[in-house]
Amino acid sequence: AFDVLVVGGGPAGAAAAVYAARKGIRTGVAAERFGGQVLDTMAIENFISVPYTEGPKLAAALEQHVHEYDVDVMNLQRATALVPATEPGGLIEVRLAGADGKPGASLKSRSVILSTGARWRQMGVPGEDEYRNKGVAYCPHCDGPLFKGKRVAVIGGGNSGVEAAIDLAGIVRHVTLIEFDGRLRADEVLQRKLRSLPNVDVIVSAQTTEVIGDGKRVAGLLYKDRDSGQLHRLELEGVFVQIGLLPNTEWLKGTVELSPRGEIVVDDRGQTSVPGVFAAGDATTVPYKQIVIAMGAGSTAALSAFDHLIRTSVP
Numbered sequence: 001a002f003d004v005l006v007v008g009g010g011p012a013g014a015a016a017a018v019y020a021a022r023k024g025i026r027t028g029v030a031a032e033r034f035g036g037q038v039l040d041t042m043a044i045e046n047f048i049s050v051p052y053t054e055g056p057k058l059a060a061a062l063e064q065h066v067h068e069y070d071v072d073v074m075n076l077q078r079a080t081a082l083v084p085a086t087e088p089g090g091l092i093e094v095r096l097a098g099a100d101g102k103p104g105a106s107l108k109s110r111s112v113i114l115s116t117g118a119r120w121r122q123m124g125v126p127g128e129d130e131y132r133n134k135g136v137a138y139c140p141h142c143d144g145p146l147f148k149g150k151r152v153a154v155i156g157g158g159n160s161g162v163e164a165a166i167d168l169a170g171i172v173r174h175v176t177l178i179e180f181d182g183r184l185r186a187d188e189v190l191q192r193k194l195r196s197l198p199n200v201d202v203i204v205s206a207q208t209t210e211v212i213g214d215g216k217r218v219a220g221l222l223y224k225d226r227d228s229g230q231l232h233r234l235e236l237e238g239v240f241v242q243i244g245l246l247p248n249t250e251w252l253k254g255t256v257e258l259s260p261r262g263e264i265v266v267d268d269r270g271q272t273s274v275p276g277v278f279a280a281g282d283a284t285t286v287p288y289k290q291i292v293i294a295m296g297a298g299s300t301a302a303l304s305a306f307d308h309l310i311r312t313s314v315p
């Protein structure tokens with residue numbers, strides 16, 4: 001059995017594994033895809049002390065750093081269930097998916113760190129996948145400055161969409177916020193701020209139907225006016241999709257306390273509702289989903305797991 005088993009191999013999981021292994025305890029990482037969202041990222045300009053890197057390069061560096069230590073890395077393994085210990089200080093079980101729908105292996109550990117991350121909800125329209133990282137973006141904190149002086153659209157009029165539009169309006173030339181519904185759903189104070197900005201247009205009752213490009217980069221957007229049924233075209237260089245971030249926690253429902261959005265509820269030490277089970281990164285209720293934040297949270301969770309281990313007697 002492991003002392004610490006990390007589930008998820010993104011920035012949070014990698015940091016947790018390094019911090020745990022440095023305590024000289026038996027550490028394992030099971031990850032569906034080691035590297036996580038970082039693998040899908042191109043330019044990264046806010047990883048402090050590294051002015052510019054690219055996702056695949058950072059993901060390789062994460063893996064290399066973890067391999068500096070005696071960590072059992074189990075890549076391409078998807079966890080399907082968590083079974084809490086039956087007695088205080090007992091072993092926690094993580095079940096893995098098997099091949100062809102058959103039940104897979106099961107791993108046991110004295111503590112577990114959940115760091116399964118999240119995924120952005122996609123619009124599912126033509127052009128979105130094709131121009132991902134070529135004008136289609138999901139994270140204004142990450143990619144906003146790449147659109148300095150350009151025209152962008154923000155899709156989604158909830159709090160995250162309106163916050164993104166306000167943030168981007170300070171960087172880019174022009175923002176068009178597009179909302180499917182007849183009205184914005186963001187907090188009134190955010191809407192007021194948005195409407196006070198001179199370089200923002202808001203379009204409601206609009207359904208984005210296609211992202212248009214020139215083969216290399218985004219060149220515009222097609223949307224349908226849901227009242228008249230008419231199609232319109234916007235000329236722009238960027239599209240920020242802000243219609244939800246979905247935590248990868250479906251497999252934990254009913255075992256670990258989740259927020260209404262499905263995020264794992266953690267305290268400031270990364271402790272979840274289950275004894276000996278900690279969590280970190282985008283899968284949790286931590287505010288702001290960023291690489292450096294996930295790494296900090298992963299480190300916190302590992303130190304908390306170690307603290308838990310030295311306080312519970314070895315069964």
Ligand code: FAD
Pocket residue numbers: 007008009010011012013030031032033034035036037038040041042043044045046047077078079080115116117118119120138139142143248251280281282283289290291292294
């Ligand atoms: P993730 O990176 O999502 O990793 C989750 C891990 O868990 C993966 O290994 C995954 O395979 C695994 N996993 C999921 N489910 C299971 C399961 N059931 N069993 C086993 N393993 C599982 N942030 C920045 O700071 N700067 C940027 O420039 C930036 N750009 C971004 C660009 C894009 C396109 C995207 C999508 C995100 C970007 N982000 C950026 C956000 C950043 O990538 C995330 O905040 C960060 O990766 C979160 O780390 P994490 O470890 O919590 O989760």
